[in-house]
Amino acid sequence: MSATDEAAHAVELRWPDGRVETIRVGSGETVVDAAEATGVAIPYGCLYGACGTCTAELLDGEIRHLKPVRALKERALDAGYVLPCIATPETDCRLRIGHEIQAEVLGTPWK
Amino acid sequence: MSTDEPTHSTEHHGHEHHEVEGPGYPTPAAMRTESGREKTAYVMAPRVGMANDGPDFVGVVDIDPESDTYSELIDTVNMPNKGDELHHFGWNACSSSCHAEGLSRQYLVVPGQRSSRIHIIDAEDPRNPEMVKVIEPEEIFEHDLSAPHTVHCVPGGKVVISMLGDSEGELPGGFLQLDQDDFSIDGHWEADRGEMEMNYDYWYQPRHDVLISSEWAAPNTYYPGFDLEDVEAGNYGDSIHIWTWEDREHVQTLNFGEAGQIPLEVRMSHNPEETQGYVGAALSSNIIRFYEEDDGAWDWDVVIDEEAREHEDWDMPVPPLITDIVLSLDDQYLFFSNWLHGDVRMYDVSDSANPRLVDQIWAGGLFSARQEVQGEPIRGAPQMLQLSRDGRRLYWTTSLFSSWDNQFFPELAEEGSLMLKADVFPDEGRMELDEEFLVDFGDAPGGPARAHEIRWPGGDCTSDVWQ
Numbered sequence: 001m002s003a004t005d006e007a008a009h010a011v012e013l014r015w016p017d018g019r020v021e022t023i024r025v026g027s028g029e030t031v032v033d034a035a036e037a038t039g040v041a042i043p044y045g046c047l048y049g050a051c052g053t054c055t056a057e058l059l060d061g062e063i064r065h066l067k068p069v070r071a072l073k074e075r076a077l078d079a080g081y082v083l084p085c086i087a088t089p090e091t092d093c094r095l096r097i098g099h100e101i102q103a104e105v106l107g108t109p110w111k
Numbered sequence: 112m113s114t115d116e117p118t119h120s121t122e123h124h125g126h127e128h129h130e131v132e133g134p135g136y137p138t139p140a141a142m143r144t145e146s147g148r149e150k151t152a153y154v155m156a157p158r159v160g161m162a163n164d165g166p167d168f169v170g171v172v173d174i175d176p177e178s179d180t181y182s183e184l185i186d187t188v189n190m191p192n193k194g195d196e197l198h199h200f201g202w203n204a205c206s207s208s209c210h211a212e213g214l215s216r217q218y219l220v221v222p223g224q225r226s227s228r229i230h231i232i233d234a235e236d237p238r239n240p241e242m243v244k245v246i247e248p249e250e251i252f253e254h255d256l257s258a259p260h261t262v263h264c265v266p267g268g269k270v271v272i273s274m275l276g277d278s279e280g281e282l283p284g285g286f287l288q289l290d291q292d293d294f295s296i297d298g299h300w301e302a303d304r305g306e307m308e309m310n311y312d313y314w315y316q317p318r319h320d321v322l323i324s325s326e327w328a329a330p331n332t333y334y335p336g337f338d339l340e341d342v343e344a345g346n347y348g349d350s351i352h353i354w355t356w357e358d359r360e361h362v363q364t365l366n367f368g369e370a371g372q373i374p375l376e377v378r379m380s381h382n383p384e385e386t387q388g389y390v391g392a393a394l395s396s397n398i399i400r401f402y403e404e405d406d407g408a409w410d411w412d413v414v415i416d417e418e419a420r421e422h423e424d425w426d427m428p429v430p431p432l433i434t435d436i437v438l439s440l441d442d443q444y445l446f447f448s449n450w451l452h453g454d455v456r457m458y459d460v461s462d463s464a465n466p467r468l469v470d471q472i473w474a475g476g477l478f479s480a481r482q483e484v485q486g487e488p489i490r491g492a493p494q495m496l497q498l499s500r501d502g503r504r505l506y507w508t509t510s511l512f513s514s515w516d517n518q519f520f521p522e523l524a525e526e527g528s529l530m531l532k533a534d535v536f537p538d539e540g541r542m543e544l545d546e547e548f549l550v551d552f553g554d555a556p557g558g559p560a561r562a563h564e565i566r567w568p569g570g571d572c573t574s575d576v577w578q
Contacts (some may be wrong), residue, residue, distance in 0.1 A: 041164035045194045045225035045334070045513075047248075050257075050280030051333030052514060053160050053194065053225065070280055070331035073338075099160045099524055103517035106336040110427040 009089040010081045013042065013097045014059070030066065031056075031084035031095070042084060043099045044103045049086040055102040061093030125539060129139035133134070134216040135206025135575055139381035141412065142206065142570060143440040146500045149567040150175035151237045154530060155197040156187070156552060156560035160223060160513035161524045163558035166190040167197040169221060169232060169240065170562065172530065172550050176505070182548050188240050195223025195230075196513055199312075199564045201262025201270070203231075203291050207317070207577040208266060214291065216570060218243070220270055223261030223574075224512075225334065227251045229259055229272070231294050235563055242347070242527060244294055252278035254298055256287050258330040261312045266578065268292065271300045273310050276330035283326040284310035305361030309348040314355055314377045317578045319386050319403065322354040325374040336514040342394065347373050351390055351401065353409050365411050367392065370401050378438045378445075387463055389414075391433040391447055398436065400464060414466050420452065422477050429477060434511055435495050437572050439502040444469075448493035450511055451519065455493040455533070457505075457542055469540040470517045472533055475509060484531060485549050491520045491528050497565035498572045505533045505542060508552075510561035527552040527559030 007027035013035070014020050025034040032054060035042045045053030052071030058080045067086045069077060084095065136142035154170040171186035191198070203218035219232040219240065229251065231244035251257060251274075258275035265271050270289040277283060286300035309326035316322075326348020327333055332341050341347060349372050353363035367374065372394035379388030386403035397414035419428035431449035438445050438460070445466060446459045453476015458466040473479035476492030483489055491509030498505050510516050510528035517524050530550035535542040553559040566574060 001248060043160060043164075045159050045196060046280065046330075047194065047226070048280070049278075050331045050334055051225045057337070068279075071335040073340075099162055100517060100521065102160060102514055103521065106338050106518060107341045108518045109337055111425045111431050 007083065009061075010092045011089050012094040014094060016098050016100070025089050028066070030090070031087055035084070036069055042097050044085045047085045049083050052083070052105070053101045053106055054083055054085045055081055056084050057096040057101060059096055062090040063087045063093055064090050072077040072105070083106055121454055133547050134208055134214045135570060137206075137441045137577075139442075139577055142575065143502065146569055148501070149499055149504075151176075151568050152426040152457070152497070152506065153200075153219065153234070153240070153566050153568070154508065154532075155200060155221070155563040156555060157198070157513060158195045158558070158560050159194055159196040159525075160517055161559060161561070164193070164194050165557050167195045167223070168555070168557075168560065169197065169219070170552070170555070170560075171238060171240065174346075182550055184550055185551070186238065186240070188242055188554060189557070190223070190230060191242070191245060192226065192228065194226055195228055196225040197221060197563065198224040198512070199261055200566065202264050202570070203270060205264045205570055206577050207264060207266075215270075216568075218294070220262045220272070220289070220294070222262065222272060224258055224260065224398060227257045227259060234568060235449055240509050246294065246296070250296060251287065254287060254296065256285055256299070258284070259287065259332050260310070263313070263315065263576065264291065265315065266317060269297065269499040270294070273324060275310050280330040280334065282329045286310075286313075300359060301361070302359040303361060306364060307352045307361050309346065311375055312377045314379045314388060315576060316379055316383060316386075318383045320356045321403070322356050323377050323379065323388065323401065324352045324354065325377050325390055326350055327373060327375065333512075334514060336518050342372065347394065349374070351377065358559040363409055365401060365409060366503060367395075367399060367411065369395065370413050371395055371397060374399065375434065378436055378573070381438065381440050381577065382442055385442070389436060389438065389445060389460075391436040393433050394430060396431040396433050396449070398433065398445070398466065412464065414464060415458065417449070420478065425477075437496045437498050439498055439537070440500060440572055441502065441504045444502065444535075446496055446498060446505055447509060448496055450476065450492050451492050452476050455496070455505070455507060457535070457540075459540060470542050472542060472544050474531060474544060481544070482548055484529070484544070486524075487529070487549060487551055489529060489531075489554050490522045490526055490553075491516065493531075493566045497567070500567070500569070500571065502537045503535050505535050507531055508562035508565060508567055513561065516561060523561055525559070527555065528561045530562050530565070
């Protein structure tokens with residue numbers, strides 16, 4: 001087992017349709033990079049924390065953002081939303097994943 | 112002669128300054144009358160933020176009614192990466208390079224709005240476009256720019272792209288200049304940005320030494336979706352900017368305030384003698400006319416003012432949201448889309464300061480009685496428009512921007528968007544939805560996609576500038 005594997009955490013990805021995948025994410029590696037490397041498709045856009053396409057909900061565990069979280073406001077961060085494109089797990093984690101989470105954070109104006 | 116061909120001979124024009132062969136037409140009327148009917152459409156087709164996974168693509172749509180595959184998506188050029196969000200695009204050369212020998216309208220410049228990656232596609236064979244170069248985001252960020260939007264070819268062998276953010280998706284934006292020969296990056300177009308911070312679309316007219324740019328917001332504001340708190344906080348645009356073309360300096364800001372929130376697409380008259388144009392303010396749902404005064408300063412007036420409307424399922428009155436506008440090549444008709452309400456409007460602008468509504472088509476959106484075409488539900492509503500060169504056919508797509516789509520028309524993320532068409536009768540001042548025409552990007556190879564900006568191989572109503 002390599003050093004990276006030893007430092008890796010298990011990240012469980014849960015989709016709204018019930019699908020669940022667990023990937024290993026190395027220390028300092030982003031969830032999106034690890035998912036891509038494993039061939040697990042998750043949403044993303046800018047890859048630097050500005051666009052929010054990858055927005056996910058942290059259900060369990062601890063996660064650390066490696067860059068400023070520009071796409072999420074304070075209240076979204078407080079509610080447990082994270083950006084997998086710039087986030088690395090500090091512990092084993094469970095994340096709710098899906099393209100619709102970005103819109104759920106803001107809702108629909110005027111509605 | 113069809114302008115599906117990337118170059119054309121000048122001998123057809125008999126135009127005195129046409130001693131050299133160039134990639135465009137000497138006048139807007141020449142393009143309108145001599146180019147022939149459009150046969151192929153290129154359509155941006157992003158898959159960002161969709162239920163299915165996959166890269167964005169440039170779609171090739173057959174719009175030749177004589178063809179067996181008319182009204183079908185016949186080819187796709189897949190992007191090498193995911194997450195780009197293809198949005199707007201342009202050509203390496205157009206009628207602005209009318210006098211430039213050796214140039215042809217051959218290469219499409221296709222930016223990723225979210226990724227800041229720029230793709231160069233060789234469209235020499237209009238029905239078989241091929242990716243030839245990719246400029247990676249890191250090369251763009253080195254110039255402290257991001258979020259490429261409007262692409263115009265400009266005189267002097269250059270391509271200028273409006274950039275909405277800095278390398279971190281914050282303000283200010285700017286303009287990136289590429290070389291037409293090898294698409295290498297020259298750097299910033301602007302010499303002095305002045306007080307301009309936000310950017311979006313732009314138009315330019317060298318004859319009057321002017322470039323006019325509009326405002327959306329910082330990428331990190333509009334990328335994640337539309338939040339009214341950001342409007343209240345002043346994070347969205349409400350101004351347009353006047354620049355000198357020659358010196359590349361910001362010289363004037365036209366601040367619209369409440370009357371012009373989120374001014375997006377800028378369309379100057381095609382006639383190069385004119386010193387006026389229109390900008391659609393999306394959120395205020397106004398059309399604002401801007402014009403040069405005798406002293407050389409620019410001024411503006413609201414010339415079309417739409418109202419928000421109550422909807423039983425919504426808490427607050429919903430604005431129409433004017434998201435795209437297009438001006439016919441003869442400058443007689445202005446078309447625009449109301450993406451939330453669900454209609455396309457046609458205005459007679461022959462008296463440019465006094466537009467007159469002549470027709471309207473409802474198709475999708477919140478208020479349209481027509482919610483399907485050929486039995487297919489209209490997902491989304493009229494959005495990006497493109498008009499045929501002869502002004503007789505108006506095409507549109509129904510997606511706006513992935514994150515905003517997901518807030519207002521979430522079904523687009525599951526099933527993709529549509530391309531629709533209306534027949535326009537300029538002599539009668541009216542238009543009709545063509546129910547025989549439907550391109551369903553939900554059926555795209557590799558899974559559903561959102562369809563966005565549309566262009567024809569030979570140039571169109573938003574690609575070319577005449578000096």
